[in-house]
Amino acid sequence: MSTKLENIVVKFGGEAGEGLMTAGFIAAKYFQRTGLFVFAENDYPSLIRGGHNTFTVRANTEKIYALDGKVDILIALDKRSVLEHINELSANSVVIFDKKLEGELSQIFTNKNIYPVPVPLTQHSAELGDLIYSNQIAIGSLIGLIGGKLEILSTILKEKFSSKKEEILEKNLAAATFGYDFVKMHFKEPFELPIKEQKKNYYLLDGNDAVCLASIKAGVKLVAEYPMSPSSSILHWMAAHSQDYGIVVKQTEDEIAAINYVLGAAYAGVRAMTATSGGGFSLMTEALGNAGLAEIPCVIVEVQRAGPSTGLPTYTDQADLLFVINASQGEFPRIVCMPGDPAEAFYETFNVWNMAELVQTPAIILLDKYLGESFQTVEIKTDNLVVKRGLLQTDQEMENAKQFLRHKITPSGISPRSIPGQKNGLYVASSYEHDESGYSSEDPLNRVMQIDKRARKLSAINPQLYQPVFFGPATAPLLVVSWGSSKGVILEALKHLNRQNIPIRYMHIKYAIPFATDTVKEALVSASKSIIFEGNSTAQMRSYIRQKTGILIENVCLKYDARPFQVEQVVNEIKKLYQSQ
Amino acid sequence: MVELSQLHEPTHTITWCPGCGNFSILAALKKAIVDCNLEPHNTVIVSGIGCGGKIPHFIKTYGFESLHGRALAAASGIKLANHKLEVIVVGGDGDGYGIGANHFIHASRRNYDMTYIVQNNQIYGLTTGQASPTSEKSMKTKSTPFGVIEQPINPIALALAAGATFIARGFSGDLTHLSNLISQGIKHKGFAFIDVFQPCVIWNHINTFEYFRKKCYKLEQTDYKPNDKFEAFRKAFETDKLPIGVFYQEQRPTYEDELPQLSTSPLVKQPIDNIDIQKTLEKYL
Numbered sequence: 001m002s003t004k005l006e007n008i009v010v011k012f013g014g015e016a017g018e019g020l021m022t023a024g025f026i027a028a029k030y031f032q033r034t035g036l037f038v039f040a041e042n043d044y045p046s047l048i049r050g051g052h053n054t055f056t057v058r059a060n061t062e063k064i065y066a067l068d069g070k071v072d073i074l075i076a077l078d079k080r081s082v083l084e085h086i087n088e089l090s091a092n093s094v095v096i097f098d099k100k101l102e103g104e105l106s107q108i109f110t111n112k113n114i115y116p117v118p119v120p121l122t123q124h125s126a127e128l129g130d131l132i133y134s135n136q137i138a139i140g141s142l143i144g145l146i147g148g149k150l151e152i153l154s155t156i157l158k159e160k161f162s163s164k165k166e167e168i169l170e171k172n173l174a175a176a177t178f179g180y181d182f183v184k185m186h187f188k189e190p191f192e193l194p195i196k197e198q199k200k201n202y203y204l205l206d207g208n209d210a211v212c213l214a215s216i217k218a219g220v221k222l223v224a225e226y227p228m229s230p231s232s233s234i235l236h237w238m239a240a241h242s243q244d245y246g247i248v249v250k251q252t253e254d255e256i257a258a259i260n261y262v263l264g265a266a267y268a269g270v271r272a273m274t275a276t277s278g279g280g281f282s283l284m285t286e287a288l289g290n291a292g293l294a295e296i297p298c299v300i301v302e303v304q305r306a307g308p309s310t311g312l313p314t315y316t317d318q319a320d321l322l323f324v325i326n327a328s329q330g331e332f333p334r335i336v337c338m339p340g341d342p343a344e345a346f347y348e349t350f351n352v353w354n355m356a357e358l359v360q361t362p363a364i365i366l367l368d369k370y371l372g373e374s375f376q377t378v379e380i381k382t383d384n385l386v387v388k389r390g391l392l393q394t395d396q397e398m399e400n401a402k403q404f405l406r407h408k409i410t411p412s413g414i415s416p417r418s419i420p421g422q423k424n425g426l427y428v429a430s431s432y433e434h435d436e437s438g439y440s441s442e443d444p445l446n447r448v449m450q451i452d453k454r455a456r457k458l459s460a461i462n463p464q465l466y467q468p469v470f471f472g473p474a475t476a477p478l479l480v481v482s483w484g485s486s487k488g489v490i491l492e493a494l495k496h497l498n499r500q501n502i503p504i505r506y507m508h509i510k511y512a513i514p515f516a517t518d519t520v521k522e523a524l525v526s527a528s529k530s531i532i533f534e535g536n537s538t539a540q541m542r543s544y545i546r547q548k549t550g551i552l553i554e555n556v557c558l559k560y561d562a563r564p565f566q567v568e569q570v571v572n573e574i575k576k577l578y579q580s581q
Numbered sequence: 582m583v584e585l586s587q588l589h590e591p592t593h594t595i596t597w598c599p600g601c602g603n604f605s606i607l608a609a610l611k612k613a614i615v616d617c618n619l620e621p622h623n624t625v626i627v628s629g630i631g632c633g634g635k636i637p638h639f640i641k642t643y644g645f646e647s648l649h650g651r652a653l654a655a656a657s658g659i660k661l662a663n664h665k666l667e668v669i670v671v672g673g674d675g676d677g678y679g680i681g682a683n684h685f686i687h688a689s690r691r692n693y694d695m696t697y698i699v700q701n702n703q704i705y706g707l708t709t710g711q712a713s714p715t716s717e718k719s720m721k722t723k724s725t726p727f728g729v730i731e732q733p734i735n736p737i738a739l740a741l742a743a744g745a746t747f748i749a750r751g752f753s754g755d756l757t758h759l760s761n762l763i764s765q766g767i768k769h770k771g772f773a774f775i776d777v778f779q780p781c782v783i784w785n786h787i788n789t790f791e792y793f794r795k796k797c798y799k800l801e802q803t804d805y806k807p808n809d810k811f812e813a814f815r816k817a818f819e820t821d822k823l824p825i826g827v828f829y830q831e832q833r834p835t836y837e838d839e840l841p842q843l844s845t846s847p848l849v850k851q852p853i854d855n856i857d858i859q860k861t862l863e864k865y866l
């Protein structure tokens with residue numbers, strides 16, 4: 001009798017360079033295709049070969065937001081994977097591993113309640129001509145052990161390898177089929193997972209791809225970027241889609257060039273963006289101020305890695321918040337958005353493009369490795385997304401313009417914007433302080449007027465667009481606060497707390513600038529206790545909230561081991577606080 | 582037809598020192614714009630920061646006065662966004678060969694269709710007289726009171742090595758000749774680079790108008806042909822006498838030419854209000 005599951009966690013472990021990420025992703029895709037909700041995250045060091053990689057997939061019949069719970073099936077492509085992850089296994093778990101390691105590993109397995117599934121991975125992949133096929137044999141075995149459908153897997157493989165030679169596809173299919181048949185023949189089926197109709201508009205997306213898709217939808221036309229983990233997949237994605245969507249994607253000589261390309265292109269009238277991580281953003285700071293001063297709208301995606309300096313390139317952190325809020329000399333308005341999951345990354349990226357053009361200023365989208373590269377089943381609908389370009393003037397509008405003043409002082413602070421090519425709109429966009437016309441000016445009165453004008457612009461953004469998101473009853477005495485990618489883990493933790501009848505109100509902050517000061521303040525005042533969760537060592541958002549509202553959140557839970565929060569930790573932390581009431 | 586008077590910016594006071602080599606560069610540039618019949622609204626003058634970087638304010642076209650050293654990067658973005666625009670980049674030697682040298686190398690090899698004029702006064706003018714990448718060895722400046730130790734950069738050789746497709750040198754003491762070089766640069770399809778000897782009357786007492794008048798000779802008055810890269814290198818390293826004129830020119834497809842995305846219309850003209858991403862989204866099912 002196989003156990004019927006509503007939730008499963010599958011972990012792939014192996015050496016870097018073995019195709020493990022692809023294998024893990026195919027498994028994630030399989031669950032997605034069977035109508036389940038998926039979350040998947042990877043863990044890999046900053047090197048190309050060797051070193052230990054993992055890819056962990058969780059699937060559930062209900063919506064999930066993060067990994068949670070022990071591993072039900074471990075697919076160990078090497079011995080190290082067994083040794084390293086054996087303690088993460090659940091009570092009745094399965095380990096799929098290479099049959100040739102059976103002798104070495106059998107002792108470990110008998111000591112635990114593990115169902116070992118040795119499969120001739122190396123032997124049979126060698127017969128197929130390449131060890132890389134081990135991955136597909138392992139996935140075939142996985143599908144076999146959960147009562148899965150080989151046809152669904154075959155379809156995914158066909159899509160995946162459609163651009164490759166026929167022979168490669170054939171061998172991948174043969175490998176998967178072999179694994180599937182092998183376990184069917186030699187092992188009982190330990191688990192059974194439901195297979196459901198796939199839901200409409202639900203996609204398996206990571207944060208970086210979500211930003212790309214939304215930017216394409218928003219009409220980005222120029223992407224200039226210098227590679228830097230964990231932002232590089234944005235460069236790769238954009239480059240791969242550049243001809244389909246008619247956008248120019250330029251890998252520049254450095255990040256300084258990238259941001260200045262963006263400024264030039266945006267000045268010339270297109271939507272332009274760059275993406276980087278903290279190190280590259282550091283190099284962009286001077287130009288960020290130029291965009292603010294010259295009122296050039298643009299989007300900068302900062303995918304945080306663990307810093308400082310080169311730091312931990314492939315690991316996550318939330319320690320650049322105050323940096324992006326304050327980066328660059330002088331004072332100017334900017335937008336800082338911290339989406340919490342791929343769906344928010346999609347919708348907020350789209351919104352941010354409109355906001356940036358509305359207020360003619362730079363916008364920063366702050367992601368991190370965990371959000372940028374973790375996959376989640378999310379609902380995406382594009383029907384109601386409308387591109388709004390603010391006061392960008394059409395050629396027609398400029399036809400009769402007289403004495404055009406690019407930086408005209410207006411009640412909202414926003415001035416009509418001409419672009420090169422338009423008659424009657426000539427002006428100089430400058431990195432110097434300037435008067436209404438754009439001409440350099442050191443006049444003290446003008447200086448104050450221009451500073452105030454620029455600062456005023458943020459008020460033009462509809463406050464509904466940057467409110468925090470609340471979960472749980474508004475009357476709950478305990479308020480949990482977080483920002484950015486911690487959202488998913490906290491939502492999973494709330495499920496546990498809910499089951500234990502511990503009422504929690506949760507506030508997820510999506511925008512640092514503009515900041516919903518009143519709402520945040522009110523939420524903090526009405527809670528009898530509050531706690532903030534942050535992926536940094538100095539509680540940056542807590543300082544920022546105090547600066548904005550005057551209120552100090554008394555409890556903090558900080559994680560700065562360069563790994564995302566774990567559900568268990570969050571649950572325990574909140575319970576501790578709840579019980580201390 | 583554009584007229585010179587149309588380019589005049591009457592309200593902006595020119596802030597250069599009397600006798601500055603930049604006056605004739607400004608005049609030469611204006612004349613080239615008229616000679617090439619460029620429309621002011623379809624022309625963007627991009628500069629960096631330095632004395633000469635103020636030039637966009639003194640000509641009535643579109644302008645972008647970017648950060649110190651970043652003119653070429655900003656100009657590249659402008660060109661990619663709207664390749665129908667005429668893009669002319671102007672900046673000092675500190676701007677282009679010091680802080681912005683990396684962009685100079687890469688813009689050259691990419692062969693964007695733009696013109697880059699360097700006001701090379703072999704000194705940092707705006708910051709009151711420090712050594713520049715082209716200051717001569719042993720030259721005493723505020724930052725090198727005991728003399729410059731390192732070798733100066735050779736801009737012509739650098740541009741040749743980096744792959745610029747039009748490489749010339751002018752002298753701001755010869756306006757007509759300079760203006761003609763700029764016109765040729767504008768008409769050249771590809772990255773046109775013009776290094777200009779621009780005496781700084783305040784901070785550089787070595788490389789003066791007098792100095793250049795004695796040393797310069799015109800390449801076109803010799804039997805030199807600017808079509809051989811190796812010959813051009815040889816010319817670039819002549820120091821007893823200083824050649825001005827076109828060192829090298831070749832035809833090579835521009836970066837923009839190679840982009841199918843730009844074949845129908847400039848990016849800025851492509852509509853963005855209703856882009857359908859459904860097909861791509863479906864890959865995520």
Ligand SMILES: Cc1ncc(C[n+]2csc(CCOP(=O)(O)OP(=O)(O)O)c2C)c(N)n1
Nearest residue numbers: 630631632633649673674675676705706707
């Ligand atoms: C990032 C940065 N560093 C330094 C400066 C100060 N600065 C302004 S112009 C300049 C050099 C000017 O020399 P050059 O480019 O040769 O132009 P010139 O003034 O001689 O025309 C410097 C160092 C600056 N504006 N920005």
